[in-house]
Amino acid sequence: MTTPKPRHLETPTETTERERCEQWTDQLFRTSPMVRFMAKHLSLLDCNPLSPFPSASASSSSTSCSSCSSTNPAPAPASAPGQQPKLVIAPCPPSIAGGFSPSLPNEPTSHSSILLCSNRIFSKSHLEDTLSHEMVHWFDHCRFLVDWSNLRHHACSEIRAASLSGDCGFAREFKRRNYAFKLQHQNCVKRRAVLSILANPACNGDKQKAERTVDEVFESCFGDTRPFDEVNNPRLNFKATDEAVY
Numbered sequence: 001m002t003t004p005k006p007r008h009l010e011t012p013t014e015t016t017e018r019e020r021c022e023q024w025t026d027q028l029f030r031t032s033p034m035v036r037f038m039a040k041h042l043s044l045l046d047c048n049p050l051s052p053f054p055s056a057s058a059s060s061s062s063t064s065c066s067s068c069s070s071t072n073p074a075p076a077p078a079s080a081p082g083q084q085p086k087l088v089i090a091p092c093p094p095s096i097a098g099g100f101s102p103s104l105p106n107e108p109t110s111h112s113s114i115l116l117c118s119n120r121i122f123s124k125s126h127l128e129d130t131l132s133h134e135m136v137h138w139f140d141h142c143r144f145l146v147d148w149s150n151l152r153h154h155a156c157s158e159i160r161a162a163s164l165s166g167d168c169g170f171a172r173e174f175k176r177r178n179y180a181f182k183l184q185h186q187n188c189v190k191r192r193a194v195l196s197i198l199a200n201p202a203c204n205g206d207k208q209k210a211e212r213t214v215d216e217v218f219e220s221c222f223g224d225t226r227p228f229d230e231v232n233n234p235r236l237n238f239k240a241t242d243e244a245v246y
Helices: 012-031 035-045 124-144 149-164 170-175 184-198 209-222
Strands: 087-090 098-101 113-117
Touching: 012 035, 012 087, 035 087, 035 124, 098 124, 113 124, 124 149, 149 184, 149 209, 184 209
Parallel strands: 087 113
Antiparallel strands: 098 113
């Protein structure tokens, strides 16, 4: 995962972008139903995205806001010196807006992290969709012990993340100039999942293999909306259930 640049080496533009992303992240963890819901369900799986790593080298980037409760977590205070946050805000290559870095096989699943690309996030709603997408990956990693080198596992999580996060909402698709109405959501989910699978080294850049893998698992994974009851633009209007994570 991208390592944050030391703050004293940031350009003025990089500082502005990082601070803007930090502010939006702070606001989303306090006000976004989707982000707060996912944070709650990650915490129920002992994968609180707002707690720092227990022992790690100091990080130059962190997020913070108000205190939290056990049932409705909001961002924890900024990491103390010597603690590395699990939400990493840093500049990235042009092709990505965020990423999920899973824990190593011998580590707890809570030792994962999310990357938010400060130079590729263009609005708070864009950040909300990106953060939600990566939090679905983390939920899958903690709940189902995903093997990310297994293309079927990876494809299933990508399908769920694209479908549940708002990444394939009509507004986002309109900006991408994808205007179809029939099966628009499903087609977007497949397309986004294939693009992600192509980046998996196990796929070897084979587009046909990526498409075949996505098709093989699509029906079951698209229908799996945990921790939500159903998909109905979850960012704005969703029906959720606490029992889904148990």
